[in-house]
Amino acid sequence: MKLDQLDTPAALVDIPRMNRNIARMQSRLNALGVKFRPHVKTTKCREVVHAQLAAGANGITVSTLKEAEAFFAAGVTDILYAVSIVPSKLPRAMALRQRGCDLKLVVDNTRAAVEVARYCAGQKEAFEVWIEVDTDGHRSGIAPEQDALLEVGRILHDSGVKLGGVMTHAGSSYELHTPDALSALAEQERAGCVRAAQRLRDAGFPCDAVSVGSTPTALSAEKLDGVSEVRAGVYVFFDLVMRNIGVCSTDDIALSVLTTVIGHQPEKDWVIVDAGWMAMSRDRGTSRQTEDLGYGLPCRLDGTPLTDWVLSGANQEHGILSPAHETQQTTNLATRFPIGTRLRILPNHACATGTQFPEYHALSADGETTVWSRFHGW
Template structure:
């Protein structure tokens, strides 16, 4: 299959861009002296994860137990389930452990820790547990200075659960866009997680793993003293949000949606394509950033952005391309039917690679020769 014969809409991976992104992140982590444990939730694809492992990544991070099960079946054993553990999922986690998966769990409160401890006492599961630390107020976690950190650590340790370490995620980095702010956030993330580890150790509790990570902070960090591993995910594809943050250039975005022109509204300045929000997702992550790309940035088939155009609207199966607000108008009235004939194929860069990827059962990996190969993507929790 080629880009001219694929059914549209289709999710495309530019293999050369993806491989450069993987190499860039791995080289940076090597230079900073830490392990890279990629977050595979972005692609949920075995072939992509294998490319990350081949480059030097060690272990993986998942956001669902379905991911853990799929990747374990593919031969991955060192897996961190980086979402707060729900007691109802412990039996399923035990099934993975009993098959030889070194699955690591996360808690950030005493109730969850108590549930894990009770389960451990009843089933001798051998769980390894990390405490999630809040270093930026973005989402979950215990603040490094809180007494609750030591209380949760003692609860686990004294009830026979292996306290493996601490982890944090500086999700607030997605709201930044200057190198200085990103570097400061990376240091805040590092320092907070290291402080939590130091407090646990000073209290006589084990803390071998110090895990930090987001794509922006991983790329902005100037030092990672005291950190043992970094988790990052979207770097494998990048997206328009990451471009606005300053983490990547447009020509580093490796995921796009192949779409076909199906109509025009000349008087409105619209070009209609067969990729709506069911293909692009409803994620409007760039709306609050300095450059709003609507539902995505349209490009020619070779990946060159269409200057001044965005996907400004999306219905379920219809995408609307139009001039971006503030974009310079053409010198003469533009005949949209002539510029974008029916059947024209375009590639649309996504706001959020994770959300757009989730709309498709497979990717089509495109080599530098233009050849495509289907790579399965899996779903569910």
């Protein structure tokens, strides 16, 4: 189907842009001499993940056990579940391993380590477990110099659980926007994770994997000495937050929402479209950045950005396009944006927008679309 035949709103994936993004990241990490384990939570889509693996990725990262189950069923066996495990999820994780999935778990505290060790003893079968390291104070993990790092390592190792490595995520990179700041954080991320691995090895514990990553640091690291693999997810589609950070351009953003003009409010300079927050999500990530793009940046049907407009407001099923600048002089709205006009909206956060839809319409270079399913839930 062509774009003018699709019901709106609809999630579009520009295949040439996506493939270019995949090739860019894979080529960069190949040159730096590390493996790449893409985070598939962004897309939750088999076609996208198969393209990443075909380009040279080694294994995948997931954020839910449902993702692990779905991609294992699709033939992917090397999977890192990169959220600290809790006891209630251990039986489901073990079921995957017993079916042949090389599923790796993550812990970042002694209680979780004890629970994993106890469960494995009862099952007489061990997981491979990695320790999450906090290298930037952003979210979860144990700081590289904390005593708890070695205590968790001891609990796992002494109980017969395989201590597979350490992993970290420099999520604070989303708060930066200059090349120097990004490269400095990438080095901080690398050095902290390598230091944690060395402390474990010095204490007599195995620690083969040293896994780092976020899209901004993966694209900004100048060296990755001591690192075995990198993880990144949103790079495959990119979004407006990544554009404001400076790691992609508007022309790299591969995900957009197809929408239709359904009305006007001339006295307010508003154009009403049928993509509200149910389509775009409520993510307002650009509001904390140097350029606030509301709920998204509108484009013409061919993808040309309308830089003088912004999706400034969103109700459940209504989106509001308004001038990007207060002094902007608008022409007759009904002439410029007639009822039925189709537009594309670039999202703030590709992960959040993608999850609003049960499927993508993958757009090829010849303008034809193909349906790619995605899945929801945990």
